[in-house]
Amino acid sequence: MEEQHQRAIIVGVNLSRQKEFDFEYSMEELGNLASACHVEVVGQITQNLERVNKSHYIGRGKVQEVRDLYEAEGANVVIFNDELSPSHIRNLEADLQCKVIDRTILILDIFERRAKTREAQLQVEVAQLQYMLPRLIGLRESLGRQSGGVGTKNKGAGETRLELDRRRIEDKISALNKELENLVLGRQTQRKQRKNTGIPVVSLVGYTNAGKSTIMNAIIETFSSTNDKMVFEKDMLFATLETSVRNIQLPDHKSFLLTDTVGFVSKLPHHLIRAFRSTLEEVSDADLLIHVIDYSNPQYEQLIQITEHTLQEIGIINIPTLYAYNKCDRVECDIPKVEDNSVYLAAKSRVGIAELVDRIRDHIFRDYIHCEMMIPYDQGKVISYFNEHANITATEYKNEGTRLTLECRTMDFEKYQDYVIE
Incomplete structure (x- = not known):
């Protein structure tokens, strides 16, 4: 069945303790996430609250505003900027009489579309099932109201999965986790073997679409005679979900392992953080982190904080870090430029890569x-x-x-x- 073109109203609550620019960027990012799922944003409604409404997340008056805008714009889905509880979904769908999804399921949908390897697919499916488990009733009603599109295709096997009872879903999660554990054991063995070689490990981390894969390819291209080791790169959210590891051989016979990891995003669903923990453990074994930053993004300082907070959340602390300020060619900035542990560069045009590698060398070859x-x-x-x-x-x-x-x-x-x- 051809997927129906989706038109969305996005809704956000700005809590009093949240900085104004944080909230505005979060809403802009929600629109980008929707676009990544081929959903057209046709309207936006926000509300300032001390705390979210217990029954409907937003106030009763705002619910009517959403309903009016929804009808006026000919929308067919409403997307909320935070993770909604099962009762929120149930009450909102009853009053709005339309499909309601949240930021979490939007991100899960993107991850499902991007996952290529078996491990990534398993991790996404586990996160989807864990999200769905307490929301079966609301999601089942939503499917009955609106077939196709984001938030329904997301379930992997489709509508039939929602007909499974709770026990069967829990059994499915257990089975997937067991398969995932076997893959994780293999990854751990590989990490142990790499550690025994004594070759330093350098991990690229950062916000999604900051240019981590582009930097990795630029380094590979500089020090490799062939391009068969290049990784997938594209200007889109979550282009990389799988961890790639490449051995970089330098001219003086020194070498290091360079790893590329999944990018972060604000309000990254805890289901995904749990599911991708094994993948992110690659970072915990690194001798050096390269924190890649999109310097052309006006909110880059906020994105740095989100990345650092996420790293702390998964237990990655006290690892030496270099800051690679990428996409400097899009703003007024003299490049290449090196200041202490910061390198300003433009990976796409390969400007500043040599300076970045020099700083990497200074850090990892001290022994x-x-x-x-x-x-x-x-x-x-x-x-x-x-x-x-x-x-x-x-x-x-x-x-x-x-x-x-x-x-x-x-x-x-x-x-x-x-x-x-x-």
């Missing part, structure tokens, strides 16, 4: 040691190892063996201590 070693001629495999994993600056052939002047990792220095010349 390298300059030394000299005498390698016996019958230990050619050791020389081969250092040719691949160290920066050799001088080679001399002596009677007793090959004398190397090199820069190597502390763990290699300790492993081949017997060859070090005092």
Whole structure:
């Protein structure tokens, strides 16, 4: 069945404790989220409240305003800027006589559309089911009122899933979590193996659509002879849901692992944070974070706070961080520019990438040691190892063996201590 073109009224409550610009940006972002689901926003209603209305989230008078605007604009869905309780959905749909969805289900819908790998698909489905569980009645009524479109397709298997009883949904969540656990165990094993190699890990984090994947591709392009390692990038919300890991080989034989992770957004649903925790654990093992910021966004300082708050919420603290102010070519800013732990750049046009990599090097290769070693001629495999994993600056052939002047990792220095010349 062809999906009906959706026209939405978006509704938000500005609580007295919320900063005005925070609320305005949040509503603008809600419109962007709706657009990402191919929903046309045809009207907006907001209300200032000390606290949300217990029965309808907004006041009774505002409910009538929404209804009037809904009819005047020929809308077919109302989208609220916060997560609604089951009773809110039930009461609003009864009074408005239309489909009502919230910010959470909108984000879940986007995640479902973007998920490509089995792990991402499982994580999204678990989050959807956990969201649906207490809302079955309201969602079932909504489906009866309006088929197709955002907030209904979202359920993955469609309307039949809403006909499952609570126990069967809980069983489904358990089964999905078990499959997810097996994938997570595999990921943990990979992380452990990577850790044992001693190669530093650098993780890109930041708000959705800040340019993390573009920076990753720019670094890959700079240090790789082929483009087969490039990751998907597009100017849209949540283009990346899967964690990508790439080995970056530098000219002096130093290397690091670069990871790209899912972007954050304000009011990221707690169901999603829980479901994607295993993916985000990649970040917790990083030696360095690159916090990518869309410098062209007027609210970039607020987006920095949201990202940092989300990182703290999932337990990622006390990891050294570089700030990559991206998209500087869209505003008046001299680039490339480096100030302490901040690099101002334009990843799309590849300006400032070299400066960013230089700052990465300064942070993650501090454990390298300059030394000299005498390698016996019958230990050619050791020389081969250092040719691949160290920066050799001088080679001399002596009677007793090959004398190397090199820069190597502390763990290699300790492993081949017997060859070090005092």
